Amino acid sequence: MVARPDIKAWRPQVDGIAEVLHARITEHVYPMHTHDSWTLLIVDDGVVRYDLDRHEYGALEQLVTLLPPHVPHNGCSVKPTGFRKRVIYLDSSQLGDHLIGLAVGNPACDDPVLRERIHQLHNALTHPGDELEADSRLAFVAERLRAHLERRCEPKEPAADPGLAHRLRELLDECFVEGVTLREASEQLHAHPAHLVRVFSQEFGMGPHQYLTGRRVDLARGLLLAGMAPRAVAASAGFYDQSHFTRHFKRILGISPGQYARTGPPTGLRRVTV
Known part of the structure; x- marks a missing residue:
């Protein structure tokens, strides 16, 4: 009898994330299948072997794996003890379909900083009510993923923008009880979400989510x-x-x-x- 996978899956109230899945897989073998969203995978224990576009790959603990939408892939454990994985399914607002071709030939990324940021994002997503923190962490994860796919370096630290930082603080002060999403703040202040978080942290020494929680x-x-x-x-x-x-x-x-x-x-x- 094949052991049933131990799975926890949910849809957080965070723009850009379609689903979160944490799983312990021992004997199950994933057949060829596709997703409508981007599959952002980190492995916490074990090794996953998978095929993507007729090429064989391995998802290891130190790697970040990004599987593009609409492209068939499968998956199975290399070790008899199985594997533990955490997955975030991202919609096209985070990574556009124009990046699919780049991801097909480059699904694995050896980037310890990115992996740690994804780990921190998962931690935020497991606690309902911490959506602004998850928003902020997602902005940096998506930015670094795009840089990885486009073979760019990590974005340089932006010049100080105290005015923008203070406008964001004023917005948070106005609605800290009801809260505000990073996307809403970005639209109101006409600035990229990752840039908002950077200039706020640079000016005040804490992230927007930390400031809101403190209030x-x-x-x-x-x-x-x-x-x-x-x-x-x-x-x-x-x-x-x-x-x-x-x-x-x-x-x-x-x-x-x-x-x-x-x-x-x-x-x-x-x-x-x-």
């Missing part, structure tokens, strides 16, 4: 100290759910929202803002 946590602190229940605070401060709220609150302040709400100054002393 939400700051609002949540005041609501907690005013007596609002943590569950109600999560929604009022713009967090996806209680788990999302607690995770970011603890990351920034070191304690849970409930513990923070129960703290108080020693007798005769005022509370000091951290």
Whole structure:
């Protein structure tokens, strides 16, 4: 009896991503098939052998594999113990169809920086509510993939653009509770998403998603100290759910929202803002 694959698949609320799939495959062999989207694959354990356009390739742990849409491919494990993989399916808004021919003859990329960025993107995609972080990381991943396909060097660090950075901060300040996608910010500010993230990080020393989360946590602190229940605070401060709220609150302040709400100054002393 062939062991059933262990698969987790979902569609995140992130523009440009059609599907995310994490899988442990032991005995299953993928027949020749195609996708309508780009297949961005990293292998965490094992080796995948696959055929693409009548040529044989191997997806190894240190490589980034990018399979173009509409081109048949298959896949199987080289080792009897199987393999673990993480896949992001990208639509044509991230990589246009004009790049398909380049990808057919160049599906593997040995780029440790790109692989780490894809790993970070997967981490962001596993947490609902972190869509702006995923947006930001996706912009850099797509940019580097295009550079790889077109045989270009990594984009140079852009010149400082404080005005654009401050306009993005003003936009985030206006809607930090309801949130904004990177695509929406890009359209409003007439700038490429990756450029927006770069100039903001250059000017303020943190990414847009970190700034937005900090604003939400700051609002949540005041609501907690005013007596609002943590569950109600999560929604009022713009967090996806209680788990999302607690995770970011603890990351920034070191304690849970409930513990923070129960703290108080020693007798005769005022509370000091951290």
